[in-house]
Amino acid sequence: MLNKITAVIAEDDFRIADIHEKFLNKFNEIEVAGKALNGSQTIEMLTEKTPDLLILDIYMPDMLGSDLLPIIREGFPKVSIIMITAATDKDFIEKALSYGVENYLIKPVNRERFDEVILDFIKKYTLLNSKQEINQKYVDLLFGNKEIEKPGKETELPKGIDEITLRKVKNVLLVKNQGLSAEEVGNEIGASRITARRYLEYLSSIKEAKAEVVYGIVGRPERKYYPI
Template sequence: MIKVMIVDDDPMVAEFNKRYVELVAGFHVEYVVHSASQALKILDTEDVDLLLLDIFMPGINGLELLVQIRQMSKSIDVIVITAACDSNNIKKALQFGAVDYIIKPFEFERLNAALSAYQGLSNLMDDQERLSQIELDQCILYKEQPTSIQLPKGIDRNTLTITWRKIKELEQGFFSTEEMAKYVGISRVSMRKYLEFLRQIGTLQLELIYGTVGRPIYKYRCINSVNNCIQRYL
């Protein structure tokens, strides 16, 4: 299990990132902190494998924290997740050893791809003492992307395929979790996981529908039936 620390001064963003990470199998968020000083205090006595690090923070910023981590000589990898999109910050982060750089706002698919690539390289390093150039290129340069990528925990590829097929048959009509669960033949609780996943990758939209009688209810609607990113999951 890859142990993760999230460092972001915005509690809402930190929680958002935590939920995203926990959708990916093989990762566990051990700590969520909101300042570099908090992170350093924990890292002084505890070990983590991966930091998800913001740059813009009061006090010690993310790049300064990254430098201090390198000076600690600990085997900690860093993925920068920040709104900073200027070339200077990006260049510095990469020079200081960040393994990836994600610009806010981002979709789940981008973080999932970063974590999957990191996990692939980590597993490769653990399993083999010597690596070929092709193996390194696949993990580091992303020259050969797989036709499908890792799905979040609790999501089955076959069920996702059936769900997506049913959604497209509705021709962008509204549907509830319960309705789609009946179409596919799984429980409402299970179906909610699939629909929320499709919403997170930008395929569905959740809207409040007002009927003529009774309370309004939330229903999903397909907003991108030709979304190419979903093909990577099917």
């Protein structure tokens, strides 16, 4: 079992910082180690907490978060950065890309989009820290590459299967990397057990998950799903 992912939030508006902390606390894999209100506090927090993830705003009272990027990359090269900001200037976005920022979210952030980005980060972090064999499939998962479609391949999903929900279910299986019931998956994605089971059975039918029947303490059989 991997240690929890440590996160730090750098945001000058404490109300927004509290919202981001609340969002992150939804994920059992993440622990918020602290919040910084300006650039200097951010550097102090990175030094003290050595987090795995930094949620970084651009507009802070003492310096721009974008100006922190070279300092962070020099002193804390392994920390992953997700920027959440109202800044829409192309220069900021280009700088974020050049310093290897994981993702860039524009305020106000949609909760569903926030969750997607964090799930993708957890998946990547888990893969990097796993003992999985390194092959093209592993690399494609790590870099978020989509499978190249073959000519004539059917791309339409069956009725009742939504692409966004399907991606969430797949991410949950990959991140947890253990057998999960339909109820457990449903709780993770905010859906009913019946809905989760429909998606899990679909993944099983296309060989992107496998299902096994396990017996609990009282002997009641339960269907568990595993990533492939």
